Amino acid sequence: xWGVADLFPGLAENRESIGLxxxxxxxxxxxxxAPDSDCGLMAQIESLIGNLGEGSEISQDSRIxxxxxxxxIHPSASIGxxxxxxxxxxxxxxxxxxxxxxxxxxxxxCEGAVVGHATEVKNSIFLPCAKAPHFNYVGDSVLGFGVxxxxxxxxSNVRNDRREVxxxxxxxxxxxxxxxxMGALVGDGSELGCNVVTNPGAILAPATMVNPNExxxxxxxxxxx
Numbered sequence: 131x132w133g134v135a136d137l138f139p140g141l142a143e144n145r146e147s148i149g150l151x152x153x154x155x156x157x158x159x160x161x162x163x164a165p166d167s168d169c170g171l172m173a174q175i176e177s178l179i180g181n182l183g184e185g186s187e188i189s190q191d192s193r194i195x196x197x198x199x200x201x202x203i204h205p206s207a208s209i210g211x212x213x214x215x216x217x218x219x220x221x222x223x224x225x226x227x228x229x230x231x232x233x234x235x236x237x238x239x240c241e242g243a244v245v246g247h248a249t250e251v252k253n254s255i256f257l258p259c260a261k262a263p264h265f266n267y268v269g270d271s272v273l274g275f276g277v278x279x280x281x282x283x284x285x286s287n288v289r290n291d292r293r294e295v296x297x298x299x300x301x302x303x304x305x306x307x308x309x310x311x312m313g314a315l316v317g318d319g320s321e322l323g324c325n326v327v328t329n330p331g332a333i334l335a336p337a338t339m340v341n342p343n344e345x346x347x348x349x350x351x352x353x354x355x
Contacts, residue, residue: 134159137317137336138257140275149178149204149222149240151255159315159333160297160307163253163270165236171255172236175218176200185221188213198235210247225256228263243273252287254313271313280324280342287313287330295331298348307331317351 134153135142144150153162154169164170176199185203188194192213194201199218203209207221210229215221219233222241227233231245236253239245243256246263253270256262260273262283269287273279288311289295295312297305314328317335322328323342334340335351 133157137315137333138272138274139336140257140318144258144275147241147258149220150257151238158305158307159272160309160312162255162272163309163312165253165311171238171253172199172218175202175220175236175238178202178220179218188215204241222258253311254285257318269313270309270311271316273316274318274320274336276319277316277321279322280326282325283322283327285313285316285328285332287311289330297331297333299333300335300349300351302349314346322346 134157137159151171151174162171179200179202182202186205188209191211192209194215196217201215201217201219203221204223206223207225209227212230213227215233216235218235219237221239224242225239226244228247230248232250234252237251238255240256240258242259244261244263245251249262249266251268254268255272257275260277262268262279264281266279267284271285295307295309297307312330314332319336320334320338322340325343326340328346332346333349338351
């Protein structure tokens with residue numbers, strides 16, 4: 131089975147960088163998305179903010195809701211007009227949050243990442259330089275280093291029957307994640323065309339290219355022989 135290092139090799143290359151999430155045991159790539167886990171991304175955001183202290187403020191026409199958790203915005207980050215940010219949320223150095231974006235609790239936006247106009251993010255990680263720049267939905271997902279989502283691409287996170295999300299792994303085996311909400315794990319350097327939809331539990335290997343208007347289900351990328 132491919133693990134965290136296989137999907138997101140940039141983590142090993144940037145292990146000294148500040149503001150990157152950590153996967154601890156169990157190291158299944160989806161484990162960090164568990165909302166109530168002591169090692170999940172929400173808990174890690176709160177811990178990280180506690181170590182960093184106060185970040186920068188935003189303009190009066192944007193809103194921060196810290197009732198459910200703290201929000202940290204790096205001084206070099208750019209926050210557009212009419213943005214709404216709900217805690218816990220971390221926005222790293224040189225990140226760009228564009229006009230009318232909506233960052234819900236658990237949004238972890240790493241250095242150089244982009245959350246675009248009218249894009250909604252919830253309980254998800256944008257690793258450095260990942261981009262969802264135009265009219266995207268990213269729910270309970272991880273975007274790897276340099277990933278780009280085309281305009282209108284949606285990473286759906288809930289099954290229609292509301293059952294727990296099942297994954298298809300590289301070898302074709304099936305795994306129950308135990309999560310009722312899980313979107314996609316998009317490996318480093320992947321490119322998704324405009325209006326792509328990923329079904330809950332989709333896994334895209336690094337450098338995967340998806341044509342516009344396609345629907346992605348299960349594993350996409352090289353498989354075992």
